[in-house]
Amino acid sequence: MxxxxxxxxxxxxxxxxxxxxxxxxxxxxxxxxxxxxxxxxxxxxxxxxxxxxxxxxxxxxxxxxxxxxxxxxxxxxxxxxxxxxxxxxxxxxxxxxxxxxxxxxxxxxxxxxxxxxxxxxxxxxxxxxxxxxxxxxxxxxxxxxxxxxxxxxxxxxxxxxxxxxxxxxxxxxxxxxxxxxxxxxxxxxxxxxxxxxxxxxxxxxxxxxxxxxxxxxxxxxxxxxxxxxxxxxxxxxxxxxxxxxxxxxxxxxxxxxxxxxxxxxxxxxxVKTPWLVKSCIWTEELKLKAVVWLSELTTKPILKLTDKDYNDNGMSGLLAEEGTAYNLNIKMFNQLQHTITGWPGGKPDADDTNRPERSNPSKKRVIIFSPHPDDDVISMGGTFDRLVEQGHEVHIAYQTSGNIAVSNEEALKFAEVSTVLNSLSSESDSIINFLKNKGKNDIDSVEVRKLKGLIRRSESLGATRYLGVPDANVHFLDLPFYETGTVKKGNLTDADIKIMCDLIEDIKPHQIYAAGDLADPHGTHKVCLDSLFEALKRLKHHSYMDDCWVWLYRGAWHEWETYHIEMAVPMSPDQVLKKRHAIFYHQSQKDGVMFQGDDSREFWVRAEDRNRATAKKYNDLGLAEYAAIEAFKRYHF
Structure with missing residues (x-):
């Protein structure tokens, strides 16, 4: 004990x-x-x-x-x-x-x-x-x-x-x-x-x-x-x-x-600024964190920071180790500069020494894991689009059905339409009857969950088709841990992990993108990430996994801190609009989404504001100005 x-x-x-x-x-x-x-x-x-x-x-x-x-x-x-x-x-x-x-x-x-x-x-x-x-x-x-x-x-x-x-x-x-x-x-x-x-x-x-x-x-x-x-x-x-x-x-x-x-x-x-508390062992990661913090504190681009800025803000030890602000500034500026790439799948036939991704193979097999059926476009819609446009074999894997996030009103609307079209046969009447008489404590019936999942599946296919992904490359995993019919989900089981392993083994990807929302230990994103980590643990002995890199994106609520970002993918104004339209395909999650949190903005607005804010942070640090940036951190397994 x-x-x-x-x-x-x-x-x-x-x-x-x-x-x-x-x-x-x-x-x-x-x-x-x-x-x-x-x-x-x-x-x-x-x-x-x-x-x-x-x-x-x-x-x-x-x-x-x-x-x-x-x-x-x-x-x-x-x-x-x-x-x-x-x-x-x-x-x-x-x-x-x-x-x-x-x-x-x-x-x-x-x-x-x-x-x-x-x-x-x-x-x-x-x-x-x-x-x-x-x-x-x-x-x-x-x-x-x-x-x-x-x-x-x-x-x-x-x-x-x-x-x-x-x-x-x-x-x-x-x-x-x-x-x-x-x-x-x-x-x-x-x-x-x-x-x-x-x-x-x-x-x-x-x-x-x-x-x-x-x-x-x-x-x-x-x-x-x-x-x-x-x-x-x-x-x-x-x-x-x-x-x-x-x-x-x-x-x-x-x-x-x-x-x-x-x-x-x-x-x-x-934790955030340990150099204000004690003498630090200055790792490369801590150096970058400190220099970014100092730049933001003084509202100066990195290349304009002076010896006095460092000494006045508890960083004299770092300066003594590095020699001068001039040398340190250039070193940290270059480190951030090297995270920026318009080629998230790697630039073919280019020197990749200072690029976040490998140049070879020039055409990669890619899996984008999306916990819910809209996280892919909300969190990395621009990068998604870039990967497809640059000729990579892109697969989208929706880990859960997302049915719990479809309102009863939305489901009822589809059920009533289906009755007219007779597309759900005899099930439609029972669905309509259930939804009209559903009590507060009633768990959705299997038929209702199936309909809500179908709504989100159809929306996802609309978005992936818009971005140019063939239907054969869209995978609906419907991980069992999610299918409880309630907000509270089940625990991960071997059944969940096997589904993840089977897909990875089938595609043998060079790149995996996944939602790196590590904040909520009980949220769907965290469970989905755990399922990936466990799958990687089981598969890492396979030779094809030696060529697989994993990139983590953040969700609709938070972004990686600048000093954590290892790949920053800029978006043009046109790509920002294209990403917005892809998000619009998820109509059931628009105009008053069920799990909005304390942020009243719609998801597409949150995404654009977040991507613009990341671009502004880079620009304020003295790097090039972009309309928006999507950010990723590499996971080493």
């Missing part, structure tokens, strides 16, 4: 700095970190059991703790961890919310933990979202008093929202607040919208433990995964205590650890 508390310092990346006010540990992967947290909880349960005492746990919901619960279940089933002495209190629940609703936290906790361990039902405490409004205040007081009757919480597991909320303690919450009802922040509801299939279905209120309740816990561990949490974590860990960022109240708790993955920690000073 892993020892409590101190183990995080040993297993993760911990370094105390003058900027940080909360103990935090960084891990390369959320899975590794989750296992350690689960073992800390398991040790606590066992120690309490040995003392003949109950173990009082405060538990969280959401995507962050899922792998912690998975490991606790494994420890119970495989290593005999008993939950007989465990009493749990959940942080919060939507209000109003029936406990049988699949979106309720009651359902979540039983699905991920309680149904799989030997905890006594009477020891499970989850706020009741069905309490009568007249009785709600007294109910919250009673919930608070019940926690206190056990002597408070021994351990509190937390996540953090992008508003800085812990539990549902939104900005403005008081440091001494107790269990109460609260109105949810709009951003919190936006983040919850995908699970509810739209923000209109997300409750506006919730019941939550208070800040005071949480801070009374003897031990607090907060989990945070993904780049979407990076900004709020910097504010929480390095900022001043403020009711506008409720998580900052944890700065005043003596036994709190934030457990982060590398993406979530990316804005912390010791």
């Amino acid at each position: 892993i020892k409590e508390g101190i183990s995080y310092r040993e297993a993760g990346k911990f370094e105390e700095t003058r900027f940080e006010k909360i103990h935090n540990v960084i891990f390369d992967s959320s899975k590794e970190a989750s296992v350690l947290v689960a073992h800390e909880i398991a040790n606590l349960i066992q120690r309490k059991e040995e003392l003949g005492e109950p173990c009082i746990l405060g538990l969280a919901t959401g995507s962050s703790p899922i792998k912690v619960y998975e490991e606790l279940v494994r420890l119970h089933k495989e290593e005999g961890l008993s939950f007989a002495n465990v009493v749990t209190f959940n942080l919060d629940e939507y209000y109003p919310m029936d406990k049988n609703n699949i979106q309720s936290y009651h359902h979540f906790m039983h699905e991920h933990l309680f149904n799989h361990v030997n905890i006594l039902p009477e020891n499970i405490n989850i706020p009741d979202g069905n309490v009568n409004s007249e009785e709600l205040q007294q109910y919250c007081i009673d919930y608070e008093m019940k926690i206190k009757s056990y002597g408070g919480l021994d351990f509190q597991l937390l996540g953090i929202g992008r508003t800085g909320h812990i539990g549902f303690n939104e900005p403005g919450s008081h440091i001494n607040s107790g269990t109460r009802s609260i109105t949810l922040d709009h951003l919190t509801r936006v983040d919850a919208a995908p699970a509810f299939l739209g923000i209109d279905n997300v409750p506006r209120k919730a019941i939550t433990m208070g800040i005071g309740t949480v801070r009374a816990a003897k031990r607090i561990v907060l989990l945070a995964w993904g780049i979407s949490k990076a900004d709020i974590l910097k504010s929480t860990i390095e900022g001043e205590v403020s009711s506008q960022v409720p998580a900052t109240y944890l700065q005043e708790h003596s036994n709190t650890t934030f457990v982060l993955d590398s993406e979530a920690s990316s804005e912390l000073t010791r």
Whole structure:
């Protein structure tokens, strides 16, 4: 077993700095970190059991703790961890919310933990979202008093929202607040919208433990995964205590650890600009990162940076190592310049010494893996077009059907049209009847999922035909992990990996493009990427894999940092328009897409703005001016 508390310092990346006010540990992967947290909880349960005492746990919901619960279940089933002495209190629940609703936290906790361990039902405490409004205040007081009757919480597991909320303690919450009802922040509801299939279905209120309740816990561990949490974590860990960022109240708790993955920690000073914290070992990657940062900070092109700029901004050590700003500037400028290419498949018969891709073979077999049926054109539509135009054998592989992202209204429209055309035969009537009478908790029928998948498949073929790819080169993989009919997906299995392996073995590609969205450990993009990585691991011994290079693109929400980019593919204004038209073929994802997030722009607008922003960053660094740039980072397997 892993020892409590101190183990995080040993297993993760911990370094105390003058900027940080909360103990935090960084891990390369959320899975590794989750296992350690689960073992800390398991040790606590066992120690309490040995003392003949109950173990009082405060538990969280959401995507962050899922792998912690998975490991606790494994420890119970495989290593005999008993939950007989465990009493749990959940942080919060939507209000109003029936406990049988699949979106309720009651359902979540039983699905991920309680149904799989030997905890006594009477020891499970989850706020009741069905309490009568007249009785709600007294109910919250009673919930608070019940926690206190056990002597408070021994351990509190937390996540953090992008508003800085812990539990549902939104900005403005008081440091001494107790269990109460609260109105949810709009951003919190936006983040919850995908699970509810739209923000209109997300409750506006919730019941939550208070800040005071949480801070009374003897031990607090907060989990945070993904780049979407990076900004709020910097504010929480390095900022001043403020009711506008409720998580900052944890700065005043003596036994709190934030457990982060590398993406979530990316804005912390010791990660983003380590030269401001300590003396650095200046790797080539860190040099480029530092010079790009300095250029952006001073708003000077790289070639205009001076010795004084370096010395004034904590980089004198780098300058001493490199000699002069002049030499360093030229070196870093050339490194960025060499990432730019109009030949993403390699330029035939050219010297490729300083090019991101090989010149040979001049005509390459290419697989573009797209998690959903529109990620290919949204994320790399210009590069896609360039590869086809330059004569490469381009294959598109849509990893999932994307059916969950088709609204019921859109599906109903197609079903009603199909009835008129009699194209779906007898199935159309049952589909229409199901959709018109579908309840909030109803999972789409197989027929409805098939129709929604067909809608997205037809849209994809429209886009690929527009870009000149023959239908025979378009592959709909329909990976089984996705086909649950709900927002929550299954785990990867051998069936998923075999489908990926079979396609790669059949095509024997020289290039693979894939969505490198490593931020969300539970999102479809991450699972699709994991399926590729596992397939590559199984296939890497084949000789044809020696000639295969893998390039990762980012999705509609984030772009690679400039210093991470290893291939930058410029687009002309005409290509930007062509990419836009390719995206337009995905009509079901236009005009109010279901999983929009907090960004109200349509996907084509996001893509164009992102590609323009990348081009502007290159230009601001002193490189050539382009209308737009798509960016890629190479994955070495």
